[in-house]
Amino acid sequence: MSEIITFSPSASLFGFGALKKLPDELESRGFKRVLIITDPQIARVGILQKVLDLLKGSFDVEVFDGAPTEPHSSDVDKQKQRFGSDFDALLGLGGGSSMDFAKALTIIMTHGGSLGDYLEEGSVPGPVLPVVCVPTTSGTGSQNTQTTVFTIEGVKRGASSEHIRPVVSIVDPELTMGLPPVVTRDSGYDALMHACESFLARPFSQVPERPILYQGSNPFSQGLALEAFRSIWGSYRTAISDGSNREARMGMSLGSHLAGLAFSHSGLGLVHALASSLGGMVDAPHGVCLAACTNIGLSYNLKTCEKKYFTLANYMGGDDGLDSSQTSPQSFLDNMLGLISDLGFPSRPSELGLKTEDAPTLLKNTLVQTRRIKTNPRPLDDELLSYIERGI
Ligand SMILES: [Fe+2]
Numbered sequence: 153m154s155e156i157i158t159f160s161p162s163a164s165l166f167g168f169g170a171l172k173k174l175p176d177e178l179e180s181r182g183f184k185r186v187l188i189i190t191d192p193q194i195a196r197v198g199i200l201q202k203v204l205d206l207l208k209g210s211f212d213v214e215v216f217d218g219a220p221t222e223p224h225s226s227d228v229d230k231q232k233q234r235f236g237s238d239f240d241a242l243l244g245l246g247g248g249s250s251m252d253f254a255k256a257l258t259i260i261m262t263h264g265g266s267l268g269d270y271l272e273e274g275s276v277p278g279p280v281l282p283v284v285c286v287p288t289t290s291g292t293g294s295q296n297t298q299t300t301v302f303t304i305e306g307v308k309r310g311a312s313s314e315h316i317r318p319v320v321s322i323v324d325p326e327l328t329m330g331l332p333p334v335v336t337r338d339s340g341y342d343a344l345m346h347a348c349e350s351f352l353a354r355p356f357s358q359v360p361e362r363p364i365l366y367q368g369s370n371p372f373s374q375g376l377a378l379e380a381f382r383s384i385w386g387s388y389r390t391a392i393s394d395g396s397n398r399e400a401r402m403g404m405s406l407g408s409h410l411a412g413l414a415f416s417h418s419g420l421g422l423v424h425a426l427a428s429s430l431g432g433m434v435d436a437p438h439g440v441c442l443a444a445c446t447n448i449g450l451s452y453n454l455k456t457c458e459k460k461y462f463t464l465a466n467y468m469g470g471d472d473g474l475d476s477s478q479t480s481p482q483s484f485l486d487n488m489l490g491l492i493s494d495l496g497f498p499s500r501p502s503e504l505g506l507k508t509e510d511a512p513t514l515l516k517n518t519l520v521q522t523r524r525i526k527t528n529p530r531p532l533d534d535e536l537l538s539y540i541e542r543g544i
Contacts, residue, residue, distance in 0.1 A: 154356070154359075158367065159417070160314060160317065161296075162296065162317055162318055163319070164295065164320065165320075165321075165323065166323045166324075166405070166406060167323075167325070167402075168325055168402070169324065170322050170323060171206070171322055171326065171327065172206070174203065174206055174284075174286065175207060175210060177284070177322065178207070178211060178241070178284065181240075181241070181282070181319065181320070182240065183240040183241040184240055185212040185214075185238065185240045185241075186213050186214075186239060186240065186242070186243050186284075187214050187235060187242045187243070188200070188203065188204075188213060188215045188216070188242075188245055189219055189243065189244050189251075189257065190215065190216070190244075190245040191218070191219045191220070191247075191250050192217055194246045195217045197330060199245070199288055203286065214239075216231065216234075216235070219246065219253040222303065222431070222438065223249055223252065223253055223256070223302050224303045225256075225268055225303065225304040227302075228253060228260065229260065229267055232266075235261060237262065237281060240282070241281060241282045242257065242281055242283050243285070243286065244283060244285045244294070244318070246288050247291060247335075247339060248289070248291055248292030248294045248438070251283075251287060251295055252292070252300040252301055255299075255300035255311075255316045256302060258316060259276055259300075259311060259313075259316060261280075261281060262278075262279070262281055263276065263277055263278070263280070267302060267304065271309050273312060273362055273363045273364045273522075274313070275311070275313075276315050276316065278315065279315050280316055282319045283319065284318055284319060286321070286323075286327070287321070287323060287327070287408075287409075289328060289336075289339040289408075290343055290391070290404035290408040291339025291340060291342040292342055292343070293408050293412015293413070293416075294412065295321035295409065296318070296412035297317065297413075297415070298312050298313055298315075298316055298364065299311070299416070300312075300316060301428070303431070303432055306517075307432040307517050307521075308432045309428070312366070323409050325398070325402045325404075325405040328401050328404065329395065329398075336404070337392050337439070337495055337497075339439055340384065340391060340392070340439070341439040341497070342408075342438055343380070343407055343408035343411050343412075344381070344384045344385070344388060345423055345424065345446070346411035347378075347380035347381035347407065347410075347411040347414065348377075348381060348450075348464065349415065349423055349424055350369065350376070350377035350380075350414040350415035350417075350418045350420065351378060351381060351414075351463075351464065352421060352461075353368055353373070353415075353419050353420065353421060353527045353529065354368045354419075354421075355369055356370040356418075359419070359527055364523070365417055366415075366417075366418065367417065367418065368418060368527050369418045369527075370417065376410045376411070376414035377410075377411065377414040377415070378463075378467065380407045380408070380410035380414055381411075381467055382407075382467050383403045383406050383407035383410065384403065384404060384411065385468055386403055387401075387403030388404065389494075391404045418527065419527030420527065421524060421525070422449040422452055422525065422530075423445050423446055423448075423449030423450065425521035425525050425528070426445035426448055426449055426514065427442040428518075428521055429517035429521065430444060430445055430501055430504065430506070430514065433510070433513070433514070433517070434501075436498075436504050441504070443495075443497035443498060444497070444498045444499065444500055444501050446488055446492060446499075447485075447499060448540055450485050451485065452535075452536060454481060455530070456529045457529050457530075461484040464484045465481065465487065468487050500544060501514065506544050507544070508541055511540045512537070514544070515536060515537050519532065
């Protein structure tokens with residue numbers, strides 16, 4: 153166990169209009185030759201062009217607009233030869249997949265090999281070509297984390313290293329204004345669960361020292377996670393039902409950004425571990441898998457986290473977290489399940505095609521998610537299988 157807490161935030165700019173600052177941020181870091189990683193949708197809706205216009209004349213820019221949603225490790229490995237390492241920086245522009253693609257690509261562009269070589273904690277051997285991020289959704293918070301997530305051998309895994317934490321991110325809620333409701337819903341649930349699981353994470357004093365900063369909940373992550381939760385819970389439903397509501401979009405952008413920073417210092421937990429396993433078994437977005445695994449994960453942890461569930465329940469009721477009408481830890485879980493139902497999410501893995509007999513496989517794939525389960529508040533024990541069987 154460690155008594156030392158590490159704070160490792162990167163620079164970021166937040167607010168409507170922040171995108172305009174991108175050239176200054178690149179310039180001040182000496183990034184003249186930039187490889188933009190984005191996806192076809194970002195190109196289609198004009199955001200890529202907006203960025204290219206900002207950079208025109210002063211930067212040497214190359215664009216890869218083929219980042220797939222929910223990338224497989226082989227998608228990234230395939231691109232390694234295509235680009236030399238003759239860049240000053242990579243710019244991840246888009247949702248989590250584009251940003252994660254940039255973070256994954258920089259590892260193998262710099263250090264060679266394939267992504268599968270970097271699954272172990274601490275296996276990125278040194279600095280990489282720096283990554284800059286401009287998120288266009290309010291979800292993953294990848295612009296503020298040291299992790300890239302991809303599917304490998306049927307399981308969602310990731311590589312984590314402080315070397316791949318973006319050196320600067322520009323978070324401009326304007327870029328999220330045109331997001332369709334289903335994208336706002338799915339990405340927003342990811343952000344909400346980051347805030348929850350970061351807040352609920354095992355205390356840092358109970359987490360053995362490890363080569364990545366998932367050090368358990370600590371004074372730095374706790375404040376960020378609660379503020380993220382307050383911000384997301386207060387804007388989520390409105391951002392879905394009224395995408396042009398600037399206040400709701402700002403709340404989601406800020407909340408997802410803070411939640412990313414929070415969990416990158418605390419780690420996450422069982423809901424994410426289960427959802428990552430489920431995501432490797434079925435074809436569904438990360439946010440949808442999280443929703444389907446919420447009941448199993450939060451029910452399993454309830455007894456260990458009663459006080460914290462109570463705190464989150466109160467934050468659901470009032471802006472300041474002082475709504476004492478929420479009188480039980482169970483009401484946090486009930487409100488989360490009510491939200492899942494109201495938003496039309498699947499509430500259990502069977503709604504995504506899993507059967508009860510898949511429970512041992514889901515468990516097996518979950519137990520390899522060590523980045524997540526080492527910080528789950530309740531250690532994983534034999535009872536988990538029955539929670540999964542009942543919850544499927
Ligand atoms: Fe997530």
